[in-house]
Amino acid sequence: MRAIIRRSYINSRGYLASDIHLRDPTCKPVIGSYHVMFRIPYNGCGTQRLISHGAITYSNTVEGSVSGNFYSRNRNSLINFACKMHNSAGAQTVPSAIQPPYRETPSNQFVVKFAFYDSPSFSNVVRAAPYYVMPNRDLFVRATLYSTQPDLMLFTDTCVVSPNPHDFTTVASDIIRGGCVRDPTYRSYLSPDRRIVQFRFRAPSFISRYSSVHLQCKMVVCNRYDFSSRCYQGCIRRGKRSTRDGDENKNVIIIVSRLQ
Structure with missing residues (x-):
């Protein structure tokens, strides 16, 4: 305002x-x-x-x-x-809220924290809950990998917005899938720390038609010196598969944030 x-x-x-x-x-x-x-x-x-x-x-x-x-x-x-x-679907002005603003996913070797920020400077984390988001508003996301192993890195494989937390296919907006950017509003921001992934995308206009929508991201953890790993393969089109897929599956983390 x-x-x-x-x-x-x-x-x-x-x-x-x-x-x-x-x-x-x-x-x-x-x-x-x-x-x-x-x-x-x-x-x-x-x-x-x-x-x-x-x-x-x-x-x-x-x-x-x-x-x-x-x-x-x-x-x-x-x-x-x-x-x-x-609350008018035609006006598309009722915000949707991200709840909760943080998502922490543990594994045997590492923890990934998922947070939203209010600007591309990534200096002010959104702590308000719920966090209301206008349709077509830019969202700034940071995922951070914490581990006692210093040689790990984080990679964003897929991020999808959907009104159904159990179905990210039927009614969904692909932000990035298989490492390939699908949303023209998506932009990644470089970080000097390979354990941090940060990006921006615009909230899809269809969120005004639902009481809640969900953001699901699939993150991959790799050894930063393994240049044949999934993290270095980038965009993989449908039909292409890496010989290392079986090895990387154990390090895949699914993170879901609810937007109400």
Whole structure:
């Protein structure tokens, strides 16, 4: 969400542009010559969510603090605002939520943690649960491999979005399959650590038609110095099979995150 406020109004209330903030006082505006602008996330900066009669309302407040003292009792509400999203398949505006934001999959030798982030910088992990996602919104995903064995690496073989957690074929959106990119919105981000895989894709528009959808990813763990392993084979078209498939199957991890 975005809110633009005239600086003349802020001054008329006895505040400077630098004195105002959202409900979370660390969320400050971008200050221009005549206006200030807030960029308000749906899941941060003190934004509150209310579900009622098939609609979701997000609300926040612009507050002023005397002399910038966030923790002063003299914090006054200047503007209350809300964004209401109706449950309309035609409008496609009701978000879907990722629940839970983390998925941890253990094995005998390693653990893979699966997390969502709010930007391509991968600096702020999404901790809010549920995590609501708009159709056609970019999602940033990171999978991290933890192991006492230092010479392992992680590879994304397949990621699919489906409304049925037991069927990722009938109604589904392929993000990547067999190491081959199927979704034009998919983009991978390089990491200096081969145990980290991070990528972006856009939430499919059909999520607005279901109360929940699911993201399933198949990750493969390999020895980083085994250049004949699945991790180095990249895209494998249907019909092609590696002679190493049997060896790699024991290191395949299926990770499923539910989007409600």
